Structures are given as C-alpha cells and as structure tokens.
Amino acid sequence: MTETNSRRRRAGGIILLACVIIAVILFVLANLGVIAAGLFMLLLLALIVVGIICLGIAFFAIPMYIMKDTTVEPGTYELDEVAPVNKGNDH
Known part of the structure; x- marks a missing residue:
C-alpha cells in the first residue's frame, strides 16, 4: 500500500x-518582446558603466603619465656586461 x-x-x-x-x-x-527589451536595456547599461569606468581611468591615468618624471640611472646598458643567471647549468 x-x-x-x-x-x-x-x-x-x-x-x-x-x-x-x-x-x-x-x-x-x-513575453519574448519584453524579455528582449529588458536584456537590451541591461546590455546598454553595462556598456554605459564600462564607458564611464574607461573615462575615469583615462581621466586619472593621462595626467599621471604626463606628470611622470623619467629618470635614467647613469651607467652602461651594454648586453656584454649582463651575467647569465644559471652559468650554463640546466636544472
């Protein structure tokens, strides 16, 4: 039972x-039309947010790059003076 x-x-x-x-x-x-419109609006919102983030990064990065001071250490940059790390010994 x-x-x-x-x-x-x-x-x-x-x-x-x-x-x-x-x-x-x-x-x-x-309700396919309503769902498609909603997804389109979400995609549009995501693109707007990404665009604002990119503009914000550019707004801060470009002036920092312009204000950056390039310093070069005095000395030689010849490749002949570079010593090998493992000195010919492979693992």
Whole structure:
C-alpha cells in the first residue's frame, strides 16, 4: 500500500514539474518582446558603466603619465656586461 502511494506521489511530482516547465516556456514565449527589451536595456547599461569606468581611468591615468618624471640611472646598458643567471647549468 505504501509503495503505491509513493509511486503516485513521484508520478504526481513529475507531472507537476512538467506543468511548471511548460508554463515557464509558454510565459517566456508570450513575453519574448519584453524579455528582449529588458536584456537590451541591461546590455546598454553595462556598456554605459564600462564607458564611464574607461573615462575615469583615462581621466586619472593621462595626467599621471604626463606628470611622470623619467629618470635614467647613469651607467652602461651594454648586453656584454649582463651575467647569465644559471652559468650554463640546466636544472
């Protein structure tokens, strides 16, 4: 008897889940235009936020680059004076 009830419960749950999935699919298909407009607005908002961030970075980075002082240490930069790190020994 309990085995029959549990089978009925599982079957009822599967049928209920199928009905919910079908209802969600029908809702999405019925409101496809609204969903597409909402996604477009989210994409537009994301592009605006990224643009503002890029402008903010440029606003701070360009003056810092202009004000940067280039210093060169006196000495030679010849490659002949560079010593190898491992001196010919491979691992």
